[in-house]
Amino acid sequence: MSGAELVRPGRGRRLFGWLYRRPRVQLGVLLVAPAGWFGIVYFGSLALLFAYAFWSLDPQTGEVVKQFTLSNFQRILDQPVYRTIVLRTVTVAAVVTVVDALLAFPIAYYMARVASPRRRALLFMSVLLPLWASYLVKAYAWRVILSPGGMVDWAFGFLGIDTSSVFGLSDLSITIVFIYVWLPYMILPIYAGLERIPSSYLEASADLGARGGMTFRRIVLPLAMPALVAGSIFTFSLTLGDYIIPQLVGNSQFIGNVVFASQGVAGDIPFAAAFALVPVAIMAVYLLAARRLGAFDAL
Numbered sequence: 001m002s003g004a005e006l007v008r009p010g011r012g013r014r015l016f017g018w019l020y021r022r023p024r025v026q027l028g029v030l031l032v033a034p035a036g037w038f039g040i041v042y043f044g045s046l047a048l049l050f051a052y053a054f055w056s057l058d059p060q061t062g063e064v065v066k067q068f069t070l071s072n073f074q075r076i077l078d079q080p081v082y083r084t085i086v087l088r089t090v091t092v093a094a095v096v097t098v099v100d101a102l103l104a105f106p107i108a109y110y111m112a113r114v115a116s117p118r119r120r121a122l123l124f125m126s127v128l129l130p131l132w133a134s135y136l137v138k139a140y141a142w143r144v145i146l147s148p149g150g151m152v153d154w155a156f157g158f159l160g161i162d163t164s165s166v167f168g169l170s171d172l173s174i175t176i177v178f179i180y181v182w183l184p185y186m187i188l189p190i191y192a193g194l195e196r197i198p199s200s201y202l203e204a205s206a207d208l209g210a211r212g213g214m215t216f217r218r219i220v221l222p223l224a225m226p227a228l229v230a231g232s233i234f235t236f237s238l239t240l241g242d243y244i245i246p247q248l249v250g251n252s253q254f255i256g257n258v259v260f261a262s263q264g265v266a267g268d269i270p271f272a273a274a275f276a277l278v279p280v281a282i283m284a285v286y287l288l289a290a291r292r293l294g295a296f297d298a299l
Contacts, residue, residue: 053274
């Protein structure tokens with residue numbers, strides 16, 4: 001056996017050597033499995049959702065008729081109850097987003113620009129700690145707090161104010177719980193955006209004689225706007241698709257409740273798929289607007 005045959009590399013080593021000289025091929029090999037899985041699970045289910053939305057349910061047999069039809073969307077447009085549900089859901093999502101932004105901005109600003117490192121760490125822990133708790137536990141806790149005879153009712157009753165008809169199972173209670181649950185998802189993106197603002201910009205503004213209000217309007221707010229919009233993507237979309245909180249602390253129907261009832265109770269999967277496309281369409285428009293504002297750079 002010759003010496004050249006003894007040192008001849010095996011096929012595995014030649015393959016690794018060939019991949020080592022081609023970084024793009026390495027990246028493709030590493031991503032093919034997760035990208036394939038993502039394509040099958042996510043895009044496959046989304047394609048199936050679109051397909052079911054244009055099918056119908058046979059009322060006599062209960063079988064899905066796989067023929068193209070717009071009857072599900074016509075039903076959504078013709079019946080006022082569904083238009084009311086969509087309007088209610090979008091309104092609550094918008095209110096939750098605005099209130100969360102108003103609450104989150106000063107907290108995030110203090111964390112990013114004012115607080116000492118130790119205090120910033122404590123604030124971070126305070127923001128992240130609720131995320132470790134169970135979503136259902138928080139929803140049930142707020143149901144007890146806002147129920148008649150609960151903590152809020154007792155506090156206002158101590159002041160002589162009757163709130164028995166205000167809180168309880170109501171849209172206001174749903175909005176309050178949504179604001180609390182999604183607030184960390186607004187604070188963190190805004191904090192990241194504010195932290196990236198160079199201190200030299202604020203110092204230059206002060207050197208040029210600008211007051212704090214003008215500096216905030218002309219420098220801080222425009223630079224933090226992409227982060228603010230990024231946080232609103234989370235709060236708005238999460239509120240738009242949630243159905244558990246409205247079911248636990250309210251007595252009104254939201255988009256998620258209709259989808260859940262249509263699929264799980266009535267068994268009308270085509271109509272559930274068509275109604276589920278409503279928030280998808282709303283978020284598509286919202287994301288296009290957010291992209292123009294540069295929100296994806298702050299995620």
